[in-house]
Amino acid sequence: MAIIEAIETVYMEEDTASVTFSSLGSYEHLRVKMVTKSRSGSSNYYDSMNIRFGTGGGAVDTGTNYSIIQMYATGSSSHAAGAGTGQTAIYTAGISDSLKSDAIYYSTNVLDILDYANANKNTTVQSRYSTGTFGSSTTYTMIAGGVWDNTGAVDKFTLLNYSTANFERGSEFTLYGIKSS
């Protein structure tokens, strides 16, 4: 049996507010690969993607139980980093904005969630991504991470835009499970 298995792929046939994965299976680690675009119309040419977790069969946690870290470069010379606490989600990716950025460009994101079912650990994530735009658009290349302050085994998670705008039609998300034996 394969070590990496595709659990589910979601391809958005129409603009959609969020995607939730709730059949996570029994793996050691999870990875999500995404090609996405937001419909926010942000003045910054980009949006951000958030992730929220759930455990114990309940709803995803919308409380201020998340902390984030990030390091990024934008444009030709600017670079920065930062951290945030008391967040309602982990900021895990930048997203091209279809209303501002070049129309055909979607952003790319790879997100790792290690030991997601280990009840002795808070859930942490690590991601790397690019907003993938060019020309006059603001471009971001970033690595980021975060922690959900909850040791419950993750049984669902939701991805949504920071702006709460829809993902644009054509956005695609694939969840992989990675085994350890």
Added chain:
Amino acid sequence: MAVWNVIQHTELGASASSVTFGSISGSYDHLYIEASARSDDVQYYDNFGIQFNGDTGSNYSHNVLLAGSSSPMASKATGTQIYHLYGITGANNLADTFGTATIWIPNYANTSNYKQVLGQGTVPNNSTTDWQWTVSMIAGLWSSTSAITSIVLFPAQGLDDFVQYSTFTLYGINGAA
């Protein structure tokens, strides 16, 4: 043969000063490590020491891109005895929180070339205070043409221990036959 293969998975049942992946077969094209680790060093973060084939000589070099404040920094080191990858939470970090590290070692069994490493590490925390969290990437080189047959990982900052529940998985990756 499958493209991805688990060579070894270790979840610590008790604290340990290091984790060794030994007797690594040369039958794969690349190696990949995923680690979720915390140390008992009384700091907010720690870094992985990485050594190959038991080589403790000054045969390692690396470039690091690192942030623990609003200003990312880069550094370079040559003739070192280990690589440093910031990806371990320390004892002062938020309880039950483990760092994440991923490490690629391409062409590890090639006996013509020096060995390269590409790693990413994140140390999240419920703090915005400088250097109580880190984000980093590393590009490393081991100046040896020997095939890699063993890898040792250890918390290098204070030479303390990995704590219970830290996990380490080594994968062997195959190309097309």
